[in-house]
Amino acid sequence: QHKFWETQPVGQYKDVGDTSLPEGPIEPPTPLSEVKQEPYNLPAAYEWTTCDMSFGETCDEVYLLLKNNYVEDDENMFRFNYSKEFLTWALCVPGYYKNWHIGVRAKGSKKLVAFITGIPARIRVNDNVVKMAEINFLCVHKKLRSKRLAPVMIKEVTRRVHLENIWQAAYTAGVVIPTPVATCQYWHRSLNPKKLIDVGFSRLGARMTMSRTIKLYKLPDSTFTSGFRKMELRDVPAVTRLLRNYLEKFVVAPDLDENDVEHWLLPHEDVVNSYLVESPENHEITDFCSFYTLPSSILGNQSYSTLKAAYSYYNVATKTPLAQLMNDALIMAKQKDFDVFNALDVMHNEGFLKDLKFGPGDGQLHYYLYNYRIRKALKPSELGLVLL
Ligand code: NHW
Numbered sequence: 029q030h031k032f033w034e035t036q037p038v039g040q041y042k043d044v045g046d047t048s049l050p051e052g053p054i055e056p057p058t059p060l061s062e063v064k065q066e067p068y069n070l071p072a073a074y075e076w077t078t079c080d081m082s083f084g085e086t087c088d089e090v091y092l093l094l095k096n097n098y099v100e101d102d103e104n105m106f107r108f109n110y111s112k113e114f115l116t117w118a119l120c121v122p123g124y125y126k127n128w129h130i131g132v133r134a135k136g137s138k139k140l141v142a143f144i145t146g147i148p149a150r151i152r153v154n155d156n157v158v159k160m161a162e163i164n165f166l167c168v169h170k171k172l173r174s175k176r177l178a179p180v181m182i183k184e185v186t187r188r189v190h191l192e193n194i195w196q197a198a199y200t201a202g203v204v205i206p207t208p209v210a211t212c213q214y215w216h217r218s219l220n221p222k223k224l225i226d227v228g229f230s231r232l233g234a235r236m237t238m239s240r241t242i243k244l245y246k247l248p249d250s251t252f253t254s255g256f257r258k259m260e261l262r263d264v265p266a267v268t269r270l271l272r273n274y275l276e277k278f279v280v281a282p283d284l285d286e287n288d289v290e291h292w293l294l295p296h297e298d299v300v301n302s303y304l305v306e307s308p309e310n311h312e313i314t315d316f317c318s319f320y321t322l323p324s325s326i327l328g329n330q331s332y333s334t335l336k337a338a339y340s341y342y343n344v345a346t347k348t349p350l351a352q353l354m355n356d357a358l359i360m361a362k363q364k365d366f367d368v369f370n371a372l373d374v375m376h377n378e379g380f381l382k383d384l385k386f387g388p389g390d391g392q393l394h395y396y397l398y399n400y401r402i403r404k405a406l407k408p409s410e411l412g413l414v415l416l
């Protein structure tokens with residue numbers, strides 16, 4: 029019942045639990061001369077376009093396509109609203125390929141109707157560092173759904189990745205397709221409970237009043253940990269060492285160098301926030317936490333149009349207790365006027381979620397690898413990778 033995915037080099041349902049299959053690439057690379065040189069065919073009314081995200085007008089078009097047509101929750105109450113700044117940051121990464129930012133336009137009107145992107149990444153799976161593409165922002169305009177456009181877009185991004193001699197990919201989705209490497213749970217920590225309840229993001233608990241709820245989620249005005257401060261450019265080497273050492277513990281994790289850390293973790297207003305703990309005694313960097321900014325449009329509410337959400341990104345605690353470090357992250361997010369702080373149960377996050385009054389959401393996130401088999405599905409805590 030997956031006419032497309034059955035044809036792709038991904039783990040198939042019939043093979044789940046078969047531990048005799050070898051771990052690693054499902055099919056070998058083909059000589060580059062054998063990779064299809066021309067783009068796949070689109071329905072006659074549409075054409076391929078490469079989206080130059082550093083070009084303001086194109087960035088605006090992508091932003092609007094996603095704002096109006098990207099991911100919604102299961103009751104269609106909220107839709108992700110990635111900012112233009114965020115999209116440029118997420119896509120124009122060290123070593124990126126412009127032609128992996130793929131759009132589809134209507135031939136007549138030139139209107140952008142679909143999008144898919146890849147960015148290069150080195151991902152370690154067990155002991156092997158593999159060059160991969162991270163695929164994200166797959167979107168087909170609501171009026172063009174269920175016409176099998178998505179498989180053509182996936183094949184086209186695959187072709188362009190192959191032309192760079194890269195044969196594996198990593199991606200996440202809220203839907204189940206063949207076959208997840210891991211299934212993770214979203215957790216949510218209310219920062220502005222009144223607004224969350226007013227817009228239907230959360231509900232007043234049984235035997236709870238609004239004022240008791242507000243009190244329950246109250247946070248201190250300032251952070252607790254001494255030496256806690258915003259990350260700066262001069263911290264890149266120390267943060268890279270801290271992070272690389274931490275990410276070694278997981279089965280799947282990015283292999284980050286200083287350039288990557290500068291791009292992905294140096295604070296960037298309204299995009300990514302990072303903090304660290306510098307020991308007041310010896311100035312050692314011992315702990316790190318970060319979150320990215322991803323608002324959602326609130327669909328059909330009279331009083332509010334956007335939900336300001338922070339998403340937990342990479343966190344490392346070596347001296348400070350993890351829950352204390354993350355409570356300081358919550359305090360910073362509250363100071364910055366976020367309504368909610370979201371986190372997945374990946375890495376060591378289970379160690380703070382319950383203590384800090386996060387509750388499980390109604391959404392899950394499935395992680396996938398393309399053309400790479402792993403012996404058995406992973407626990408969320410074995411994943412050291414967060415995709416945007
Ligand atoms: S997940 C977010 C995906 N986007 C959205 O949910 C936005 C709202 N929805 C839409 O725009 C993050 C459409 O519903 C989309 C599907 C475009 C999702 N991943 O065209 P058809 C990512 O961006 C399969 C993969 O008729 P549609 C990650 C579906 O199972 N496949 O559907 C992206 C079916 O195949 P099957 C998905 O509703 C990773 C076929 O598409 C999928 O008009 C991409 C139906 O196509 C999803 N999220 O459009 C894979 N949703 O076999 C990358 C549906 O079941 C792989 N489908 O019949 C690696 C590539 C690179 C390799 C390099 C070596």
Ligand code: EN5
Nearest residue numbers: 100101102103201202214216229230387388389390391416
């Ligand atoms: C690729 N990078 O469903 C990403 N979000 O729980 C694409 N639920 O916000 C894949 N339905 O539970 C994305 N409130 C897949 C996720 C798609 C979006 C999604 C879920 C994640 C979500 C909220 C709102 C539900 C609205 C009705 C939710 C409960 C919060 C409550 C706070 C207090 C403590 C208990 C939990």
